[in-house]
Amino acid sequence: MPEGDTIFRAARTLQRALAGKNVTGFESVFPHLTRIHEDAPITGRTVESVSASGKHLLMAFTGDLILRTHMRMNGSWHIYRPGETWQRSRRDMRIVVTTADFVAVGFSIPVAEWVRGREISRHAELGKLGPDLLAEHFDEEEAKRRVRGRGDSAIADVLLNQRVMAGIGNVYKSEVLFACRVDPFALVSRLSDEQVSCLVTTARKFLRANVSEKLAAMTTYLGFRKTTRRDDPSERLWAYGRVGDPCRRCGSLIKIAKQGRDARLTYWCPTCQS
Numbered sequence: 001m002p003e004g005d006t007i008f009r010a011a012r013t014l015q016r017a018l019a020g021k022n023v024t025g026f027e028s029v030f031p032h033l034t035r036i037h038e039d040a041p042i043t044g045r046t047v048e049s050v051s052a053s054g055k056h057l058l059m060a061f062t063g064d065l066i067l068r069t070h071m072r073m074n075g076s077w078h079i080y081r082p083g084e085t086w087q088r089s090r091r092d093m094r095i096v097v098t099t100a101d102f103v104a105v106g107f108s109i110p111v112a113e114w115v116r117g118r119e120i121s122r123h124a125e126l127g128k129l130g131p132d133l134l135a136e137h138f139d140e141e142e143a144k145r146r147v148r149g150r151g152d153s154a155i156a157d158v159l160l161n162q163r164v165m166a167g168i169g170n171v172y173k174s175e176v177l178f179a180c181r182v183d184p185f186a187l188v189s190r191l192s193d194e195q196v197s198c199l200v201t202t203a204r205k206f207l208r209a210n211v212s213e214k215l216a217a218m219t220t221y222l223g224f225r226k227t228t229r230r231d232d233p234s235e236r237l238w239a240y241g242r243v244g245d246p247c248r249r250c251g252s253l254i255k256i257a258k259q260g261r262d263a264r265l266t267y268w269c270p271t272c273q274s
């Protein structure tokens with residue numbers, strides 16, 4: 001599943017390309033999206049803004065219409081110049097928004113719907129998101145309070161819960177736990193305040209570091225991501241994806257296990273994080 005930083009970068013790229021621009025074409029394979037388009041065309045509206053809310057991407061059009069998309073595992077937005085060859089198959093196309101200068105294409109997007117601006121706050125998913133780790137103003141105390149509110153859950157599962165904090169996916173889950181030397185299987189009630197504080201501040205630090213302007217590209221799908229401050233592709237992460245490799249701190253072999261209701265993979269060092 002894309003992490004919050006991927007969606008944030010996608011939104012920023014789309015915002016730069018599309019905001020303030022007149023829509024000259026709209027296309028989708030989703031009947032529930034095109035139905036609105038037939039009744040009240042998207043063509044002719046202006047793109048007001050594109051933003052990220054946790055892992056949701058919100059594209060707002062004039063006339064109080066917001067396109068909410070969620071990428072789940074394989075979805076992504078690309079942006080092309082008119083006539084440019086797409087990097088993914090047309091079969092994977094789900095949504096196309098065209099302006100005079102750019103074509104935004106949503107590929108393999110599983111979740112898409114129209115939302116009215118006034119509906120956002122009581123939206124079943126959007127309204128319940130926890131503090132957004134990539135938001136300009138992040139409510140750290142509220143995030144810590146929400147983590148603490150899940151005392152009988154394993155911390156790794158809590159970090160993935162978007163109602164606790166919005167933005168962490170499976171990569172950052174393992175990386176943040178490693179950085180703070182926290183056992184992924186520990187119940188939240190067993191953690192110290194320092195540990196909870198470390199997890200929240202490190203999650204924000206890692207996510208923000210990975211949306212820095214230097215990484216901006218015109219394609220919005222996953223580029224590289226790092227937490228170690230090293231540029232070598234094989235050295236960019238502490239634990240994630242490194243099962244059987246030596247821990248970068250102590251040399252113990254990194255372990256892997258499926259964890260939680262969705263059996264998401266967790267990578268950790270059994271020595272540093274015990």
Ligand SMILES: [Zn+2]
Binds near residue numbers: 249269270
């Ligand atoms: Zn270690």
